[in-house]
Amino acid sequence: MPAGTITLTNNSTAVTGSGTAFPTELKANDFLVAVVGGTTYTLGVKSVESATALTLTTAYGGPTTGGLAWTPIPNGTLVGITAQIAADTARAIRGLNYDKQNWQQVYSASGNITVMLPDGSTWAGPSWNGVSTKLNGKLDKSENLNDLGDKAQSQKNLGLGDSAVRDVNKLLVSDSSPSVPVMLQMNSDFRNVISYDTLGEYPLGLSAGLATGKQLPGSGVAQGGFVGLINARTWGNNSAGQCSFQIAVNDNVAGFRRTYIANGTWFYSNFLSWYHSGNTTRASDGTLKAASPVVKIFANGNAETNEESEGVTVTRQAPGVYLVEG
Known part of the structure; x- marks a missing residue:
C-alpha cells in the first residue's frame, strides 16, 4: 500500500496528497485507483508535479473527499489487464457465434455437419435432419423383416440359397420334427461311428459315405477295406x-x-450278400446257384472270370494249351 492519503475534488483534475511520494509511485499515463463511497474510481495521471500534487487526464466526477487511501497502477499493468479482458471477451463472443452456427447446422442442415468445439477442434457427425432421415429408413422389429424393400436381394446378401425359402412338403415330412428336412449333399464318413451296429448312431434320413469292413461284420471285407x-x-x-x-x-x-x-x-444285423450274375450260375433247370470259381476260355486266348474267380489270369501257350494262374 503506498504512503499517505489523497484528496479528490469534484469536477477538478487536481489531486493533493498528504504524506505521499507521488514521483516514486506514479508517472504520466499511469493510473490512480481510489474507493469513494463504495465506488471504485480508476483515474488516469496526466503529470506529477510534486510529492503531494499531480494532475489527472480528466476531471474527477465523484464527490469531494479527503483522507482517501489510494493505489497506483502502472500503465503497462492496466493495459495488460484491459487487453486480457478484451481477449477473453472476444473469445466468449467468438464461442457464442460458434454455438449459434453449430446449432443452426444441427437443426437445419441435412446429412453430416462439422461443428466447432470450445478447444478449437472440430467434430463431424449427423445433423438432426440426417438422423431423422436415417431413422425413417429403419426396420420395425414388430414386422419381423416383413418391411424389407427387396426380400429376394436381402436373401442373396445374406448368402442364403434357394433351399432357405423353399417350403417343405408336409405331406411327406412332419413340420413338428426337431430335425432339419434337408437332403445331405456331401459325403459322410461312417468310419467315425464307433457303435456301428446301433441304429441310433446314424443320422436320420438318407446319407451316404465311406465305411470299412470292420463296420460290416459278415461281409468278408477286410477290417480296413473301404466300402461305399x-x-x-x-x-x-x-x-x-x-x-x-x-x-x-x-x-x-x-x-x-x-x-x-x-x-x-434297434440294431443292424450282420451283412447279407446279394446274389447276382457275378456270383451265381444258372443251372440247367433255370435256377440260380451260388457260383464256384469259373473261368471261361475263348479260342482267341481271351478269358472271362466270375466273382468267385476274380484275379485269375489265363495265358495261351499253344493251340489248346492255356496256363491258368491264381
Missing part, C-alpha cells in the same frame, strides 16, 4: 425301426444290413 455305404434311417423313433436299412457295395461285395430289436433298442 448308403444308410437309410427312415423314422425318428423306435416305432418303425424295422424299416431302416443299409446298403454296402465295393468292387468285391454287394449286400445290405437289415435291423432287429433287442431290449428295446
Whole structure:
C-alpha cells in the first residue's frame, strides 16, 4: 500500500496528497485507483508535479473527499489487464457465434455437419435432419423383416440359397420334427461311428459315405477295406425301426444290413450278400446257384472270370494249351 492519503475534488483534475511520494509511485499515463463511497474510481495521471500534487487526464466526477487511501497502477499493468479482458471477451463472443452456427447446422442442415468445439477442434457427425432421415429408413422389429424393400436381394446378401425359402412338403415330412428336412449333399464318413451296429448312431434320413469292413461284420471285407455305404434311417423313433436299412457295395461285395430289436433298442444285423450274375450260375433247370470259381476260355486266348474267380489270369501257350494262374 503506498504512503499517505489523497484528496479528490469534484469536477477538478487536481489531486493533493498528504504524506505521499507521488514521483516514486506514479508517472504520466499511469493510473490512480481510489474507493469513494463504495465506488471504485480508476483515474488516469496526466503529470506529477510534486510529492503531494499531480494532475489527472480528466476531471474527477465523484464527490469531494479527503483522507482517501489510494493505489497506483502502472500503465503497462492496466493495459495488460484491459487487453486480457478484451481477449477473453472476444473469445466468449467468438464461442457464442460458434454455438449459434453449430446449432443452426444441427437443426437445419441435412446429412453430416462439422461443428466447432470450445478447444478449437472440430467434430463431424449427423445433423438432426440426417438422423431423422436415417431413422425413417429403419426396420420395425414388430414386422419381423416383413418391411424389407427387396426380400429376394436381402436373401442373396445374406448368402442364403434357394433351399432357405423353399417350403417343405408336409405331406411327406412332419413340420413338428426337431430335425432339419434337408437332403445331405456331401459325403459322410461312417468310419467315425464307433457303435456301428446301433441304429441310433446314424443320422436320420438318407446319407451316404465311406465305411470299412470292420463296420460290416459278415461281409468278408477286410477290417480296413473301404466300402461305399448308403444308410437309410427312415423314422425318428423306435416305432418303425424295422424299416431302416443299409446298403454296402465295393468292387468285391454287394449286400445290405437289415435291423432287429433287442431290449428295446434297434440294431443292424450282420451283412447279407446279394446274389447276382457275378456270383451265381444258372443251372440247367433255370435256377440260380451260388457260383464256384469259373473261368471261361475263348479260342482267341481271351478269358472271362466270375466273382468267385476274380484275379485269375489265363495265358495261351499253344493251340489248346492255356496256363491258368491264381
